[in-house]
Amino acid sequence: QFWLKPSRCTSRRSSTPPNPTFPDIAMDRVNRIVGHVRASASEGLPPSVGGVRPSATAAVAPSPIVATLKSKIAALAKERTALKAELLKVGDTKIQDVTVEMAINGARSMKAMVTETSDLDANKGIAYRGKSLFECNKELPKAPGGEAALPEAAFWLLLTGEVPTDAEVKALTIELHARSALPQNVLATLNTLPKDTHPMTQLSICMLALQKDSKFAAKYDEGMKKAEYWEWALEDALDLVAKIPLVAAHIYRRTFKDGSAPSYNSNLDWAGNYAAMLGVNDSEDFKEATRLYLMLHADHEGGNVSAHTTHLVGSALSDPYYAWAAGLCGLAGPLHGLANQECLGWLLEVQKELGNQKPTKEFIVGYVEKTLKSGKVVPGFGHAVLRQPDPRYMLEREFALKHCQDDPLFHLVDMCYQAIPPTLEKTGKVKNPYPNVDAHSGQLMHYYNLKEENYYTVVFAVSRCMGCMAQYVWARALGLPIERPKSVPLDTLAQVALKK
Secondary structure: OOOOOOOOOOOOOOOOOOOOOHHHHHHHHHHHHHHHHHHHHOOOOOOOOOOOOOOOOOOOOOOHHHHHHHHHHHHHHHHHHHHHHHHHHOOOOOOOOOOHHHHHOOOOOOOOOOOOOEEEEOOOEEEEOOEEHHHHHHHOOEOOOOOOEOHHHHHHHHHHOOOOOHHHHHHHHHHHHHOOOOOHHHHHHHHOOOOOOOHHHHHHHHHHHHHHHOHHHHHHHHOOOHHHHHHHHHHHHHHHHHHHHHHHHHHHHHHHOOOOOOOOOOOOOHHHHHHHHHOOOOOHHHHHHHHHHHHHOOOOOOOOHHHHHHHHHHHOOOOHHHHHHHHHHHHOOOOOOOHHHHHHHHHHHHHHHHOOOOOOHHHHHHHHHHHHHOOOOOOOEOOOOOOOOOHHHHHHHHHHHHHOOOOHHHHHHHHHHHHHHHHHHHHOOOOOOOEOOHHHHHHHHHHOOOOOHHHHHHHHHHHHHHHHHHHHHHHHHOOOOOOOOOOOOHHHHHHHHOOO
C-alpha cells in the first residue's frame, strides 16, 4: 500500500490558502486517477486521500424507499445496458442521413442522442417511458380527492419505467420533504443579490451555491467505481428535486412580496406544498393546477435546450448541480422556457386592445393577420417537432374548461384556439399551426393570482428539474460517454453541397 501526498490541503493555522504549483496540480490529478483505479480494481482498498473533500453520507444506509428506487433502476439498467452492448456490435448501422440543412439549422430532427426517459413524437406528443401524457394523467397516483397526476409520481416513472403505487409515491414525497432543508450558505448567497435580478438568474446561482454539498462530486473525489456513478447521481438528483421548490419559493417571496420566508408544509405533496409556499392562492384548485403544470412539463426528451445542455455538461462528469445550473441558463432563453412569459404578454396586449368587448373569431383573425404583416410571429403557436396540437396544451385546456369559465383571459385563449390555426394554415408557411403548451400556461397562473410574468420560467424550471435529473441518472447508468460532435465551417459544406 502506498499513499500520495495531499495537494490541496489548507493549514488550519493559516488563513491564507496555499498557491498551488504545477507539481501540486499534477499530483492532485494523479491522486484522482489512482483513486479510480483502486476503486475499479477492488472493493476492499481505501480511496485516494489526495485532494478530496469529506465523504457525504458514505456510511449512511439509504431509506427503504430510496433502496427500492435504486433496486428498480439497477434492474432496468442491467437490461438496457445489455441492449446498448448489442447495439454497439452493429454500431456502423446507418440510422439517418445528415443534411446541410441539419448542420446549419440547429441539428433539427438529427438523431444524435440517446434519452431513455421520454420520447417526442411529431403527431402524438411527448411520452414518458412509452406512456402518453393523457395516460400518465389517468394512471399516475393523485392527491386525495385530486384529478391531476402527482409530479413526483411522474419522476418515479421517468426513473424506473414503472407506474408507482400510492404507497411508493407517499414514501417518495416523505423522502423529498426530508431532503428539502437549505444550507445557510444558499440563503446567504441569495440575499446578496439585488432584488431586481431576474428570478432565473437567482435560481441558477442558488443551484451553484448548493453544489458544495454534491454527493456525486464527493464520491468522485474519493475514487468511486464507474458502476457507482448513477447511484450517487441519484442522491444528488433527489436532493436537488427536493430543494428546488423551496429555493424557488424564497426567490418569489423576496423578489415580488415582503421577503418573508415561505411556510413549509410537509403534510402536503411536493407540488401542493410548492403552490402553498408561493402564498398567492390557498385554494385546492391552485394546488391542482400546479400539480398538473409540473407533471406536464417534467420532461421533453433530450434534444431541447435545457435537457441537452444538462446532458452535455453532465457528460463531462460535472455533477448534477453544475449540469442543471447550466441547463437553467438555457431554459431562461426567449426561444425556450421564457416563451410562456411572452405568450401571456401577447394575450394581455390583445385583451387590452379588446377593451370591454368579448373576443370574437373575426377580431382574432384580424389581429393575427396584422401581427404577421408587421413581420412578427404569434407566440404560443407552432412547435419545432410537433405537427399536431400539443397534448400538454389540451390537458391544460381540459382543466381550464372545468375551473376557469369565469375568466375573461381564458375566453380569449379559447377563441385563439379556434381562430388562429386556420389563419396560420392559410399562409402556407407554417408546418404546425396548432397551439403549444405556452399558449395556455400563463393564463392558468394568471388566473390563480400568480401574475409576475418574470417568474413563470422558474415554475417551468421546478418541473423540468425532474426530467433533466432523471436523464442525468440514466446517462450515468448507461455509461454514456462525453459528448463531442464534430463541427465544420461553411466552406466544408460548400465543398460537398455546391460541387459541380
